[in-house]
Amino acid sequence: MKVLIIEDEQELANSIAQYLSEESYRCEFATTYQEALEKVEIFNYDCIVLDIMLPGGSGMKILEVLKHMNKQDGVIIISAKNSLDDKINGLKIGADDYLTKPFHLAELSARVFSIIRRKQFDNTNTVRHHEITIDLLSKTVTVNDQEIILTKKEYDLLIYFIGNKNRVISKSTLAEHISGDFADMLDNHDFVYTHIKNLKKKLTDAGSHNYLKTIYGTGYRWEE
Amino acid sequence: MKKLLDHTLKPFIVYALLVLLSSIPVYFFLVDWIWSKELDENNQLIAQRIENEFNEQNINDEQLAESIRFWNNIQPVSKIEAANRTLTKDSTYTIRRQNPYSEHIAVDRFRVLERIIIINNRYFILTVETNVEESEETIAYIAAITFIFGIILITGFIILNRRLSQKLWKPFNHTLQKLKSFRLNNESVVSFQDTHIAEFKELHIALDKLISHSITTYQSQKEFTENASHELQTPIAIIKNKLDILLQDKSLTDNQYNIIEEINLTLLRMSRINKNLLLLAKIENKQFEDVQQFNLANTVDNAMNELDDFFENKQISLQKNLQPAIVTSNQALTEILMNNLLLNAIRHSPTGSSINIRLTGHQLTVANAGTLALDKNTLFDRFKKTAPDTKGSGLGLAIVKEICNNNGWTIDYRFEHRQHHFTLHF
CATH class of the missing domain: 1.10.10.10 (Winged helix-like DNA-binding domain superfamily/Winged helix DNA-binding domain)
Known part of the structure; x- marks a missing residue:
């Protein structure tokens, strides 16, 4: 299973990767909007953990690109903003879940698990x-x-x-x-x-x- | 409180009255003096003419004596008498006499001139009298006129004062109204009416400066709260996730596990304070403006379901009486308000007590058991904790209050029958 972690905060990304990799997920990183866009366009992932606020652009745009390309990657938004509008927007554009920072890695792990299983038709x-x-x-x-x-x-x-x-x-x-x-x-x-x-x-x-x-x-x- | 112009009106009126009063004797003496002077002149002229006329008749002494007797009989204002003494100087004086033709007391005043005239080389005393207005009458007339003018003056003052205070203070009152309706969190800029009065202009400039400074300070304070809360979420998230990883360590002892749990709970509290501060900033920033109509009874039911673990935890029984109440508000905010009110009641209730919720058409009351009344004035303030060991963020009721303000609702508190009652009016 491949998981892409799009998060500009290195420490956070490392912790998420460390926790998820024990579940035998292979984790890749993207720390900027540009980097994330490139990876998303070339590769397919089972799940993408997406931070909304990225250097260089908004995570929402990446979500739109994914939808435009008709990709089936599961997306879980992680955001420091506990905004209902963002949540509704994100889910509307095609995110599968929305998690507000700070969260427990167990919470993220359980949600990633559910998303991946739901995507397996x-x-x-x-x-x-x-x-x-x-x-x-x-x-x-x-x-x-x-x-x-x-x-x-x-x-x-x-x-x-x-x-x-x-x-x-x-x-x-x-x-x-x-x-x-x-x-x-x-x-x-x-x-x-x-x-x-x-x-x-x-x-x-x-x-x-x-x-x-x-x-x-x-x-x-x-x-x- | 008296109006500012009324303060100036009173001394003006007193001063005007004093001036008018003191003018009365001055006018009297002046008029009297003019009278006497003119009459003396008149008397002189008459005396001169009498003397000349008699001398020009060229009559003998007998005829003269006859003429004088006749003169004295028909002339009321003058009298000629033979003089046996010589007066060197004219004598002028005033006498008062009862009017012989009047039956009641009517004293007339006369100005008299006595002078020695020479007719046919014989000396005579000529007395000429002219009636003068009595001094009492003069005083009375002057006083009456002064009184009338005084009244005209004062009435004028009062009318002018009223007109002036309306006109002069119009820009001021306008400014005052603007200031009264000014609210810092409305973010509306206050614009004052243009005025050509220097003092008001200065006031407006000073006020403009003060207000724009306050708005800027308020804005930056809000932004600071929002940014600070926001920026803190990421470090909290990092600590939290590191703890999650630490928890997986195989060599962890029970004691270390317990410490991690305590840190976890503290972090949870910290992030809740943060989220609540953010929420407050957002409400103040009017970021919950989309409203819809819904039944508040459903919101209350949902909140109670969501918190059932909390009720069970403290074995609190719930007595509810909910009637449908349609409100127009932001649904998310109303849910937060309900949760906070209920949580507050649960947290401050003793174990095993009961909470009473009553919803009618226009108000909602949440009542829970308590021992002492709380301080009404600070209850809804931020970070004002009522109990020493509470785990709350100190913001729950502040948020309730802020949501009420946002919705135009009110919340009040009272302590009755050993119960805290929070009543929401919508």
Whole structure:
């Protein structure tokens, strides 16, 4: 899988690449508008991580070029601007997702994972993990061909874990994923535990192996 | 408060009255003096003529005595008497006498000239009298006229003052209105009416300078907030991502993991303060101008669903009574407002208490349990924390207030029955 990281902030680009490459993605970089344009025009990528504000031009233009060339690359916009207009515009022009800085790499990883899987038409938008099958379009989960009913939050968590296989995800990261910016205002993050406990129970009840391991007391890791 | 021109009017009126009053005796003495002088001259002329006429008759002493007796009988204003003494000088004086033909008291004043005349080489005393206007009457007439002029003067002053204060102060009042309606965050430039009065012109120049300086300062302050918040997002993002990578280190201990978690939470708080400051700057910059009509009850429901983890977390029960309320506003801002109000209620509620939400056609009240009333005056200020250990950004209610201002809504707070009530009027 090839991922292009278009980001002028070197440290940020490095961290993203380092985190994603563990997922066996091959990462390439572009730090300026011009460089990004050249790469996008010549190569095809499974996913492009696109910063909006670039030296030399706007990331939105790159998005337009992609659309104009009829490219199927998945695009996820990462922007320091939490602007609804930018978000709507970006999604309208053809971006698949929009993430506001600062974000957790686990969040980005999960979204890149979903975008790539959604773009694979041959696979009919399903994710398989041993006995667990997830249909990304209908948002249904089956274990050994038997459907299990998950709440929206449980489903989100499952995708999050599968998009971050073998990675340690802390409780606060999960709380942030579920509650957004407000997570730090909570007195405790026990609700994360409740949702995870329910998810685990539903999966194992349906006959799934327990892949979700607790680590460092409050962290989690989805193991293959 | 008195108007400025009224202050000048009073001394003007007092001064005018004093001048008019003091003019009364001056006029009286002047008129009296002119009277006496003219009458004395008149008396002299008459005396001269009498003396000459008698001498020109060339009559003997007997006829003369007869004539004088006759003269004295029919001439009311003069009298000729034989003189047994010689007067060297003419004598002039004023006498007062009761009018013999009047039945009531009517004292007349006369100017008298006594002089020695010589007829047929014999000395006679000639007395000539002329009626003079009485001094009381003169004073009365002068006072009356002065009084009438005084009234005309004062009425004129008052009318002029009223007209002047309207006309003179017109540019000033115009400027005042402009200043009253001036709002820094409206970004509208104030233009003052042209005036040819030096003082007002100077005032306008000074005000223009002051206002443009304030606007520039305000703008740069806003820009600074927006830029600073913006620029901080990237370093926060870098730290956050480095922590994510550090978390994957195989040799991490439980203790190190916990430290990373604490840093994570602090970073989260930092980025929320940042985002909130940005949001405030954007609201002030009027970047949420697109509005639509929607049912506020739906917004409240959505916010409650979004925050259900928070409710569960503190075992807070919710009592709601929502009636449909159609509002016209920016939807994103209204969602933020609802979230902030609810979050505020949840965070300051004791565990296991209940929150009451009531929505009617024109107002929304969120009530939660509390022990002490909060300070109404600073409650909605930025970074004014009410509780010492809160984790909030200190901007939640400031944002609520700013959104209300933006929408033309109002929010007020009261403490009743050991409950904090926040009421939104829209």
